[in-house]
Amino acid sequence: xxxxxxxxxxxxxxxxxxxxxxxxxxxxxxxxxxLARGNIQDLAELKAxxxxxxxxxxxxxxxxxxxxxxxxxxxxxxxxxxxSTLQAFHSAKKPIGLCCISPxxxxxxxxxxxxxxxxxxxxxxxxxxxxxxxAIAELGCKHxxxxxxxxxxxxxxxxxxxxAFMCKAPLHEIFDGIGTMVQEVLKLA
Numbered sequence: 001x002x003x004x005x006x007x008x009x010x011x012x013x014x015x016x017x018x019x020x021x022x023x024x025x026x027x028x029x030x031x032x033x034x035l036a037r038g039n040i041q042d043l044a045e046l047k048a049x050x051x052x053x054x055x056x057x058x059x060x061x062x063x064x065x066x067x068x069x070x071x072x073x074x075x076x077x078x079x080x081x082x083x084s085t086l087q088a089f090h091s092a093k094k095p096i097g098l099c100c101i102s103p104x105x106x107x108x109x110x111x112x113x114x115x116x117x118x119x120x121x122x123x124x125x126x127x128x129x130x131x132x133x134x135a136i137a138e139l140g141c142k143h144x145x146x147x148x149x150x151x152x153x154x155x156x157x158x159x160x161x162x163x164a165f166m167c168k169a170p171l172h173e174i175f176d177g178i179g180t181m182v183q184e185v186l187k188l189a
Contacts, residue, residue, distance in 0.1 A: 004043040005032035011064040043081040048088035052189040058100020074135040095188035100164035107141040114154035116146040118163030126168045148173045151181040160184040
């Protein structure tokens with residue numbers, strides 16, 4: 001397993017203690033290295049031929065830095081290195097795992113694919129971002145409704161997705177869903 005991140009400036013820096021923007025600049029690769037304890041490489045160096053699969057985590061970092069979904073929604077642009085990585089794994093028929101908001105990357109890059117970000121309605125207040133499913137459909141992709149502890153496998157495209165934190169759920173349920181996504185990616189590898 002190797003960890004990669006783009007060597008770009010973050011769109012913004014959030015003070016998570018206060019929940020507000022901070023007046024500073026940070027680099028995505030440097031911040032990712034902090035989280036990964038330094039064991040990380042520039043995404044531009046990733047070669048699909050050296051790996052069996054790729055998995056993208058989710059979170060606002062995806063929506064703000066790997067693409068512009070947080071600002072532009074379905075009209076977003078995808079970072080060039082993220083796009084080329086996804087294209088390389090797809091062309092090599094190697095599995096791609098995506099969780100939380102990151103399935104929108106596949107929806108943007110692979111028209112016609114199938115993904116899940118949970119439910120398409122805000123069921124019991126657990127899916128506050130359910131409108132993301134409609135945006136995915138507007139991109140020409142099929143959104144598959146799944147519970148937080150499930151994943152969806154698009155066998156034709158070898159794309160495995162799960163909603164993770166797109167659902168307000170206990171951490172163990174989110175963990176279970178991510179676990180099923182990883183298991184399904186490994187089965188396809």
